[in-house]
Amino acid sequence: MKCQYCSKPAVYHRKISNETVCKEHFCTTIENKIRKTVRKYNMFSPTEKIVVGVSGGKDSLVLLYNVMKLQQRYHQSPPIEAILIDEGIEGYRYESTEIAKQMCRIWNVKLHIVKFKENFGKSLDEIIPKLPNLKINACTICGTVRRHLLNKKAKSLQADKLAIGHNLDDQTETFLQNIVRNDLKRILQHPPNGNITDPDSFFIPRVKPLMQVPEAEISRYCYYMDIPIQTTPCPYVEKFFILRKEIQNFINALEDQSAEIKYNLLKMNEKIIDHTKIEIDQDTSFDPHDHRNFCIKCKSPCGEKRKLCYFCELKESLNCNI
């Protein structure tokens, strides 16, 4: 089997488009897809300062490399910077931080490391033992604190956009999870392309340039591009992501029967958001962003009747005095 773009041996058959590609053209097709996604959704322009959230995992490194490549084509683009949030998870965070440091050194990208311990008051490992009393899982705490710190740091770096490494699988799983939970608000809060036009200037607009790239192709791209892949899993993931894991297995099983399933889910996600927006415009009592109030401590938007945002509420309930 030969590559359809050159005469080299093909290493991959992309079922959805029936393309057969060699290593080089596999990587080119991924990079083209990312570039077209950025253009289609108007994610960022050459003059904007882009900050990339990196975890040291494969998605964020592929994202960083591609955003860097895209902006490097223009002389006037401000340099890309990267932020890594260190939750303080023993045995897990070390490997990914070392990978992120190594790749940022090679690519000449400034990396900022923001630690939970120094910016929230406690590491995740210090918080977990208190969970039974709090009735909240590790990933919810981790996500809330990470989002807040990422946004705060991106703001301090005067970023125009914050790029995050959500891939096609992440987005479709989130979408289906919100469907089975009957949670329209969350569907609207997590559009596939990111919150490019966030109604509230408190948040740096987020973009997801990998939204159309399947996870399996990201792994393959890393392999061909010599981007290291983290091997240590987060110790909390299995325990708390049960529903998500089942949804992931379900989508992957469907994909075996029909290659376009993930793209169909993505399109449906966009359609639901577009159609619901029209209805919301006519119904003033429904606010998907819940941004009617502002936290009395950090001034971030929070839900109606709330005094504190989730981040500050967590800080209080966990006695994080910082």
Ligand code: SF4
């Ligand atoms: S799996 Fe959960 S706890 Fe672990 S890093 Fe991800 S969000 Fe945080």
Ligand SMILES: [Zn+2]
């Ligand atoms: Zn080729």
Ligand SMILES: [Zn+2]
């Ligand atoms: Zn707050």
